Amino acid sequence: MSVKHPPSAYTYLRHKKKFPHVWCPGCGIGIVMGAIIRAVDGLGLDQNHVAIISGIGCTSRMPVYMDFNTMHTTHGRALAFATGLKLVRPDMHIIVVMGDGDALAIGGNHFIHAARRNIGLTAVILNNHIYGMTGGQVSPSTPVGMVATTAPYGNTDPPFPITDLSIAAGAAYVARSTVYHSHELEKYIRTGLEVPGFAVIEAVSYCHTTVGRLNKLGGAVEMMRNLKETSLTRRMAEKRSPEELEGKIVRGVFYHDACRKEYCALYQEIQEKAGGAKLAARRISSMEMV
C-alpha cells in the first residue's frame, strides 16, 4: 500500500472559522477526524456530496470542524436523521460519527435498526468507554469493574460487544481499530465508505480526562501507549485462548458482505414497482449542485 501525502487541512477543515476546538489536549477524537478526512480524500469524493452527521457528545462535536454538509443532531438520533437524508439523497456519502453512549445507549435502538435495514451509511463509533462530555459516567461499553462517576465502586453492567452486535443486527461491514493505528483506521473507514450497505467502524480511543483520572491510568500518553500494547490483530488473536485475550483489543475486519442489497437500492425497486422510479431519479438530479 502506498502512503498518500496527507491532504491539505485547508481543503477539509473550517480552519478559519472553528478553531481552536473544544477537545481536551491529547484526546483521540481528532485522530479519528483525521482518519475520516484522509479516507474521504483517498477516495476522491466530492466534498459537496459528503455529509457528516453526529449526535451529542465530545465525539459528536466533530462535524463542526469539517467542511462538508454537516449536521449535529440530538443525543443518540444521528442514525435516524441520516436515514431520512440518505433515503432522499441516496447519491450522497453519509458518515455518522457517534460516541459509544450516543450509539449504543440512547441510540441503541436506532443503531440495530439501521444495521438491520443495511442502509448505506458509514457509522463511526468512537469508543472511549465512557460518557466524556458529561464528565465520566458509565456507558454501555464501560468494562466491568472500571470506575466512573456513576459507578464509584466499579461498573457492574457488562459492556456490549460492538462488533458482534453489529454483525448480528445485519451490518454489511464491521471493523475495529484504535486511534493509535490511525492508518488502519483510515483504511477501514475508506472500505466502509465503499461498501454499499451499512458499515460500522469501531474506533477505540480513550478519555484521559475522566477514565484516566478516575482509574489512575495516567494521561493521554499512557492511555495511547496502552492501546498500542493491549491491541492485536485478528490473525494474532486466533492463536490465543479466551483467557489470554481478556482485556485485549482485537483489531481487524470482522465481517464484510459485499452481496447484500443496500436499503435505498431496495426501495428504488419499490419505486419501480409503483411506477415512480423515474420521478425519483429526476428529483435527485434536480437536487444536484448548483
Place this chain on the structure above:
Amino acid sequence: MTMPRMMQGNEACAAGAIAAGCLFFGGYPITPSTDIAEHLARELPRVGGVFIQMEDEIASMAAVIGASIGGAKAMTATSGPGFSLMQENIGYAAMTEVPCVVVNVMRLGPSTGRPTSPSQGDVMQARWGSHGDHPIIALAPASVLECFEMTVRAFNLSERYRIPVIVLIDEVVGHMREKVILPPREDIKVLERLRPSEPPEWYKPYGSSPSDVPPLAPFGSGYRYHITGLHHDEAGFPTNRVNEVRPWTRRIFRKIKANVHRIARCETDGVEDARTVIVAYGSVARAASEAIKTARAKRRKVGLLRLQTLWPFPTRTVDAVCREARRVIVPEMNLGQMAIEVERIVGDRKVRRVNRIDGEMITPREILDAIEGK
C-alpha cells in the same frame, strides 16, 4: 373538476400531503393516525417519494428532518403517545428552522388513555411540548375537506416560514367519512422553500433578511454549511455570545409574530350581533353549529367563531369578535386548554367552559344547554 367522493379525514390528509408535494413520510403506527401512514406507503413510491416505517416516533421525527434537509418536503403522522416522543426533535426542527409537518390525530390521554376515543387534549402539548421557548404553528381541521386543505396549507406554511407545523386532527374528524369534492390540481396553491441565489461562500443559512426567513439550501446542492441544535450564529456555527443568541431568538419569534394575520385563520358565522359567541375548533365546532341552529330557531342571538389555526393564537380576531358579546362559550374535549387563551383575552368572567374528557363527543345538546344558561 374532480368528482365528488366519500373520503375519510385521514385519507384526505394523506391526499393533501401528496397534493402539497410531500416526498417523504417517516412514521410509526398508532391509532387513530395509522390510515395516513398506510395511504402514503402506497402513494409515495408512485410519485417518486419515499415511505419508511421507523423503529419509533423519535426516529420518525429525526428521519423527517433529515429528509427535509435533503430537500424533500417531509411529514409524519402520529397520536398523543407518539407525539410526546417526537417533542425533542420537534424542538430541534424549530431550533434549526427546518420545514416539516407533524400530523397528530388526537386520542384520549393521558398515557395510553383510550386509543380510539376522541379528544383535543394535545392543544397545549402542540404549543409547549418541546423544551425551551420557540414559535410553532398548529392548525385544526373540522371536516374531511379541511383535512385535505389544511395539510396542503401546513406544508406551505412550513416551507414559507421554515418552521415545524402541527396539524391537530381530532379522532372524530380523522375517522369521519364525508362526501368531498377535492379542488383540481391547478387550483391548489403549493409553496416551495426559498433557496439561496448567492454564491455558496456568501450563504448564511441563519442570516438576517427582510422577511426574517433566510433561504434554505438542501444538503448536497453545493452549499456546505453546519446545522446544530446548539444556539448558533448566522452561519450556523455554535455560539455562546449573547449578541448572537439574542438576534436569532428575536428573529424566529418575529417571523411568526409579524405574520399572525396571515397565518391565524378563523371562520365566523353570525357573530355581528351575537350576544353569545361560541369559540370552538375541530369536530366540536360542528356540534356547536348544530346547537346554534336550534338556538336561533328560538330567536337567540348566537354566533360561532371557529378557530382554524390554534397557534399562533388569533388574539386580535378573538378580541374583536368577543368584545361586544355578553357571553363566550368555549366547548372542547379537554379541560379548557383553549379556554385559558380565550379567558386571557376576554376576561374569565364572561367565559363559560364546556368540557369533556371521558372519550365521548360533546353533543349539540350540551352546548345548547350552555347557550340557554342551564
